[in-house]
Amino acid sequence: MIEIRNLKKSFGSNLIWEDISFSIEGGETVAIIGRSGCGKSVLMKHLNALMYPDSGEVIIDGKNIFDLEYLELRKMRQRFGVLFQGSALFDSLNTFENIAFPLQYFSDLDQQSIKKKVEEALKMVNLEGTGDRSTAELSGGMRRRVALARATILQPDFLIYDEPTSGLDPQTSEEINQLIISMAENLSITSIVVTHDIHSVLKIADTVAFLEDKGLCWYGSIEKMQESNNQQLLDFVTASEYQIRR
Numbered sequence: 001m002i003e004i005r006n007l008k009k010s011f012g013s014n015l016i017w018e019d020i021s022f023s024i025e026g027g028e029t030v031a032i033i034g035r036s037g038c039g040k041s042v043l044m045k046h047l048n049a050l051m052y053p054d055s056g057e058v059i060i061d062g063k064n065i066f067d068l069e070y071l072e073l074r075k076m077r078q079r080f081g082v083l084f085q086g087s088a089l090f091d092s093l094n095t096f097e098n099i100a101f102p103l104q105y106f107s108d109l110d111q112q113s114i115k116k117k118v119e120e121a122l123k124m125v126n127l128e129g130t131g132d133r134s135t136a137e138l139s140g141g142m143r144r145r146v147a148l149a150r151a152t153i154l155q156p157d158f159l160i161y162d163e164p165t166s167g168l169d170p171q172t173s174e175e176i177n178q179l180i181i182s183m184a185e186n187l188s189i190t191s192i193v194v195t196h197d198i199h200s201v202l203k204i205a206d207t208v209a210f211l212e213d214k215g216l217c218w219y220g221s222i223e224k225m226q227e228s229n230n231q232q233l234l235d236f237v238t239a240s241e242y243q244i245r246r
């Protein structure tokens with residue numbers, strides 16, 4: 001479980017949010033939504049202490065991560081996988097090497113065990129037999145799947161997705177949505193998804209956190225979101241070309 005308590009963040013005179021509090025339960029998929037510049041990516045970077053707040057806490061397993069010492073912090077960060085926007089693959093490495101990369105650096109597995117794990121990961125993202133392909137020649141959807149295999153190879157407890165469907169066609173987006181759902185179910189991963197894609201939110205999220213007006217404007221289950229009368233939430237969702245079912 002991740003508890004976000006009274007987070008306040010500004011950059012100089014630019015106040016991003018005043019006071020954000022909500023909890024992310026173990027195994028849950030939470031979508032963080034809101035207009036450009038509301039601080040979704042900044043919030044994401046607070047969850048594994050890549051950024052520090054002006055005040056407030058992020059509690060994981062009873063400890064405020066902003067109080068952790070270097071080694072504890074390193075250990076905590078290893079519990080997070082991140083699917084970066086645009087996949088962030090190393091194009092000088094092939095598909096197998098990209099997925100194996102975290103294992104080479106952060107585990108003491110022998111080469112045979114690494115090979116087995118990477119093959120399992122490729123299977124999980126429906127890319128069996130593509131290990132020797134150059135990532136530069138893969139389609140956008142395939143690159144996203146390789147990135148997902150790499151982000152989960154160390155079996156993280158938490159997986160942060162930064163715009164996982166951006167730039168993909170609807171069918172490929174749907175494949176990625178299905179993979180996010182199966183990752184959460186099969187690997188018991190707690191997922192935090194930053195996205196503008198309301199269709200994706202409706203498919204994958206258990207809970208939605210909507211940032212607006214320098215704070216958390218609305219928070220609740222996906223079912224409650226579809227019945228909400230919160231005008232700002234309605235405006236945001238409607239502008240996203242989706243009419244909330246009534």
Ligand SMILES: Nc1ncnc2c1ncn2[C@@H]1O[C@H](COP(=O)(O)OP(=O)(O)OP(=O)(O)O)[C@@H](O)[C@H]1O
Nearest residue numbers: 011014016034035036037038039040041042043196
């Ligand atoms: N390192 C930084 N230094 C100064 N300002 C920053 C820094 N990082 C982010 N900001 C500012 O914080 C605000 C929120 O940025 P953030 O990237 O979190 O928005 P976002 O909601 O993720 O936007 P988008 O949907 O466009 O990706 C912006 O005004 C941005 O300029």
